[in-house]
Amino acid sequence: MIARLLEFTDIADEVRHFVFEADCEQLDFLAGQFVSLNESIDGKKITRAYSIASQPHGNIFELCLNRVEEGKLSPRLFDMQVGDCIEMQGPLGYFVMRRPASDSLFVATGTGIAPFRAIIKDHLPKDRDHQFTLLFGVRHESNLMYREEFEKLASHHSNFRFRPTLTQPGPGWKGSSGRVQTHLAELIGDRRDIDVYICGMKAMVDDVRQWLKTSGFDRKRIIYEKYD
Numbered sequence: 662m663i664a665r666l667l668e669f670t671d672i673a674d675e676v677r678h679f680v681f682e683a684d685c686e687q688l689d690f691l692a693g694q695f696v697s698l699n700e701s702i703d704g705k706k707i708t709r710a711y712s713i714a715s716q717p718h719g720n721i722f723e724l725c726l727n728r729v730e731e732g733k734l735s736p737r738l739f740d741m742q743v744g745d746c747i748e749m750q751g752p753l754g755y756f757v758m759r760r761p762a763s764d765s766l767f768v769a770t771g772t773g774i775a776p777f778r779a780i781i782k783d784h785l786p787k788d789r790d791h792q793f794t795l796l797f798g799v800r801h802e803s804n805l806m807y808r809e810e811f812e813k814l815a816s817h818h819s820n821f822r823f824r825p826t827l828t829q830p831g832p833g834w835k836g837s838s839g840r841v842q843t844h845l846a847e848l849i850g851d852r853r854d855i856d857v858y859i860c861g862m863k864a865m866v867d868d869v870r871q872w873l874k875t876s877g878f879d880r881k882r883i884i885y886e887k888y889d
Contacts, residue, residue, distance in 0.1 A: 664698070664749040666741050667721070673804045675728040676772060677739060683720045683749065690752035692716050692783035693776040696724075699748040700737055709734045712860070712886070713752060714775040716783035722752075725775040725806060756860065756886040758784055763882075764792040764855045766848060768841050768869055771799060773861030773888055778807055780858075785818050794822040794848055798841040798865075800829045824848065842868050846876075853877055859885040 664681040672678045695712045715723035729735045741747070756776055758765075762784065767777045774797055781793060799805055811823040826837035826844060837844060842865070849855070857878065859869050866887050873883050 662749050663746050664696075664722075665746045666743055668743060669741075672725070672806050673799075676804075676806060677726055677728070678714070678806075679724045679726065679738070679741075681722055681724065681749075683722065685720050688717070688720045688722055688752065690717055690722075691757040692779040693757040694752040694754040695756075695776075696722065696749050696751040697753070698734065698738070699750065700734055702733055702737065707733045708750075710751075710754075712754075712756070712776040712779075714778045716779050725772050725778070727772050754886075756858070756884065758788075759856055759884065762788045762791050764852075765794070766855060766857045767793065767795045768845075768857065768859045768861075768865075769795070769797050770841060770861035770865050771804075771888075772806070773886075774806055776860055776886065777858070778810070781811075781814065781821065785814060785821055789818075789820060792820050792822075794824060796824045796826065796841050796844055796848060798826045798828065798861075800827065802827060802831060802834055841865065842872060845869065845872055849876075853879070853882075856882050856884060859883070861888060863887045863889050 663684045667680045667682050670678045695710045697708050697710045699708045711724050713722050714725040728739050758780055769777050805825050815821050815823040827834055828840055830838045857873055859866050866885050870883055
């Protein structure tokens, strides 16, 4: 398939939100899945997988990508203009809500927020009987991608909590600080009957998984996806 760029918006330092249109009538996927984008660079086919940051909606899908200067594909994607096209495959992937749903904690850092944006927006209207909490860690307040969206969702849905945390907070920050790992005990408490979804860089994902395992969580309740 071919994906055509419809629009893009810079949402944080070196982070861009892309809106693509696939050349099909309906792009069937589950919130949390990914697409692979392909480009020939210096005579070699480069393929990278990116989580979809939007819920299913016709043939439209959205991505949240950070520019990696030494990367092969991300600089090329950041050079794309509206109307440009790129080859795509998918959607694929198993990082989706388990059924039946349970009360859940979503743990994200950086652009690991992408699949959770899709999952939360897709499932909040469907699973009103379950409590969802999003723990989102970044360095600076300006890096809190989709902050207004999540705050609005939290204000309109009593079963959704949004907990951002900064590792390098500014003097005016009044929210949580520190790595996401430091807030797990508070948010989970004594409960071991919830699902925990984790997405971000390998070190964070491994740390959170280890904490959950040593705290008595069933491995089946730990669902994760690593970005490196």
